[in-house]
Amino acid sequence: MPFPSRGLTVPTLLARFVLVPFVLASVLGVQESPSRTGARRAGVDVLHYEFRVDFPARAWPDTIRFAATTTALRRNAMSLALDLAASMQVDSTRVNGARVAFTRPGDSVRVALPSGSNDTVRVAVFYRGLPTDGLIVRRDTLLGWTAFGDNFPDRARQWLATVDHPSDKALVDWIVRAPSTHRVIANGALVEETPEVGAAGSRLVRTHWRTARPIYTGLMVIGVSPFAVLELGETACNLAERAGCVRQSVWTSPSRRAAMPGSFARAGDIVAFFSTLVGPFPYEQLAHVASSTRFGGMENAGAIFYDERLFKPGSPGESLIAHETAHQWFGDAVTEREWPHVWLSEGFATYFAALWTEHAHGDSAFLDDMRRIRSRTLTSPITGEKAVIDTTLDDLAKVLNTNVYEKAGFTLHLLRREIGDSAFFRGIRSYYAAHRHGNALTADLERAFERSSGRPLGWFFDQWMRRPGYAEVDASWSWNAKARRLSVTVQQGGRFAPYRLLLAVDVITASGAVKRLRLTVPAQSTSTITVPITLTANPRAVTFDGDVSFLGVLRQ
Numbered sequence: 001m002p003f004p005s006r007g008l009t010v011p012t013l014l015a016r017f018v019l020v021p022f023v024l025a026s027v028l029g030v031q032e033s034p035s036r037t038g039a040r041r042a043g044v045d046v047l048h049y050e051f052r053v054d055f056p057a058r059a060w061p062d063t064i065r066f067a068a069t070t071t072a073l074r075r076n077a078m079s080l081a082l083d084l085a086a087s088m089q090v091d092s093t094r095v096n097g098a099r100v101a102f103t104r105p106g107d108s109v110r111v112a113l114p115s116g117s118n119d120t121v122r123v124a125v126f127y128r129g130l131p132t133d134g135l136i137v138r139r140d141t142l143l144g145w146t147a148f149g150d151n152f153p154d155r156a157r158q159w160l161a162t163v164d165h166p167s168d169k170a171l172v173d174w175i176v177r178a179p180s181t182h183r184v185i186a187n188g189a190l191v192e193e194t195p196e197v198g199a200a201g202s203r204l205v206r207t208h209w210r211t212a213r214p215i216y217t218g219l220m221v222i223g224v225s226p227f228a229v230l231e232l233g234e235t236a237c238n239l240a241e242r243a244g245c246v247r248q249s250v251w252t253s254p255s256r257r258a259a260m261p262g263s264f265a266r267a268g269d270i271v272a273f274f275s276t277l278v279g280p281f282p283y284e285q286l287a288h289v290a291s292s293t294r295f296g297g298m299e300n301a302g303a304i305f306y307d308e309r310l311f312k313p314g315s316p317g318e319s320l321i322a323h324e325t326a327h328q329w330f331g332d333a334v335t336e337r338e339w340p341h342v343w344l345s346e347g348f349a350t351y352f353a354a355l356w357t358e359h360a361h362g363d364s365a366f367l368d369d370m371r372r373i374r375s376r377t378l379t380s381p382i383t384g385e386k387a388v389i390d391t392t393l394d395d396l397a398k399v400l401n402t403n404v405y406e407k408a409g410f411t412l413h414l415l416r417r418e419i420g421d422s423a424f425f426r427g428i429r430s431y432y433a434a435h436r437h438g439n440a441l442t443a444d445l446e447r448a449f450e451r452s453s454g455r456p457l458g459w460f461f462d463q464w465m466r467r468p469g470y471a472e473v474d475a476s477w478s479w480n481a482k483a484r485r486l487s488v489t490v491q492q493g494g495r496f497a498p499y500r501l502l503l504a505v506d507v508i509t510a511s512g513a514v515k516r517l518r519l520t521v522p523a524q525s526t527s528t529i530t531v532p533i534t535l536t537a538n539p540r541a542v543t544f545d546g547d548v549s550f551l552g553v554l555r556q
């Protein structure tokens with residue numbers, strides 16, 4: 001999901017339906033506690049959307065015409081309710097080509113389905129209006145007007161008739177008509193760009209984009225603007241799901257073109273790094289688009305939208321590009337099945353951006369990133385009040401917070417230290433491979449790591465993900481000269497219950513050598529642990545957490 005915009009000062013299918021196995025993967029998985037933030041429609045599985053969007057050839061697109069056709073696998077449902085803002089005016093609906101009556105309960109449009117079960121139904125909704133959200137249409141003094149989709153988390157319904165929930169992923173065809181002054185970017189691969197003549201001889205372009213992989217509604221977007229397009233060329237060759245390379249490009253307004261490619265010069269390396277670490281790049285291409293998104297960056301599948309104000313020399317920075325690019329795997333290809341598990345998207349993007357730092361800029365820069373992530377975790381009130389997996393979440397306006405970004409990102413780091421690099425990355429790869437183009441819950445990830453490490457990890461996920469807080473530790477050491485024994489005493493507790501921890505202990509020996517050991521500290525209020533080290537003399541000093549893998553308040 002999105003990287004929050006904290007102002008600008010702080011980075012603050014049927015050939016296509018043969019993909020049914022991917023779709024089925026999305027309904028498998030593990031149940032956890034029920035979500036209060038919606039679910040897929042019972043008895044219906046959307047396979048495909050075709051969105052036709054017609055912008056008028058006028059100075060201001062006061063009315064946009066839409067035709068949204070949903071193709072769904074119907075198990076036993078006798079009606080289909082699609083989410084669609086009440087402010088959009090529905091003209092007509094068709095089911096399997098036949099005109100039918102509709103009703104408009106709340107922000108939805110409902111049609112009756114013909115009798116049947118286990119079949120495929122096609123529901124077309126014809127409507128119009130000027131969306132007030134979801135599709136952000138703005139006047140622009142230089143460009144006339146621009147329009148950018150900005151759907152996260154559940155704002156697709158503001159302009160697209162859909163089953164607007166992350167658990168029901170589908171393929172998309174975008175067929176957009178816009179004035180020839182504008183170009184259209186969208187998810188997927190470009191199928192055609194064809195000049196057309198509209199009313200009164202107006203010049204239009206019909207642009208068709210098509211995805212070959214199912215995505216969720218929060219990521220289904222178009223951008224319509226008089227773009228300047230800078231090709232970054234073929235990147236990450238032989239590292240994509242589809243044969244060949246990953247074509248990347250930067251889409252911006254002509255006035256901001258001069259500042260590009262900036263950090264996007266590293267975009268190829270970033271995709272290559274994550275492809276090697278996780279699995280092949282999942283989509284047809286990757287465009288980096290200057291847009292009017294409310295977020296700093298929004299990871300729309302195959303077409304990342306950034307806040308256009310970031311398109312200036314030296315910005316957006318590599319961390320933001322790496323964060324949004326990591327989402328193409330985590331959040332986009334593997335999507336949380338329920339909103340309370342959004343950390344599977346944001347925590348991963350946060351940590352993988354830090355992993356890019358480690359890869360590109362070395363260990364010290366990586367540890368600096370982790371210190372920043374920890375500091376935000378400890379200074380945000382919500383980490384002490386709510387669990388990362390917040391089953392009480394009932395307001396999607398609150399779905400994004402420090403828990404799901406920073407605390408969850410740091411928790412992945414703790415897990416890596418706990419089970420070691422090889423088991424950690426093996427677990428990541430198997431989790432990704434099992435759920436790509438589908439959905440997952442935290443328990444799916446937990447199982448992948450249990451398999452890769454051969455260890456039970458329920459305790460780990462329970463203490464870090466399913467309860468609020470962080471560790472509060474007083475650590476001290478003592479040297480028994482007679483027994484030549486070094487002991488560490490850890491006292492825990494205060495606001496939160498004790499944690500089971502892995503604590504790095506650096507022993508500076510009498511000769512000045514530094515020896516690092518990791519001690520397992522049990523989840524109890526006081527523990528005294530003998531350090532397994534042979535010393536011949538009193539150590540000069542003992543320090544803790546030299547490797548920045550402690551999440552909490554440490555007094556030593």
Ligand SMILES: [Zn+2]
Binds near residue numbers: 001002323327345346
């Ligand atoms: Zn994000």
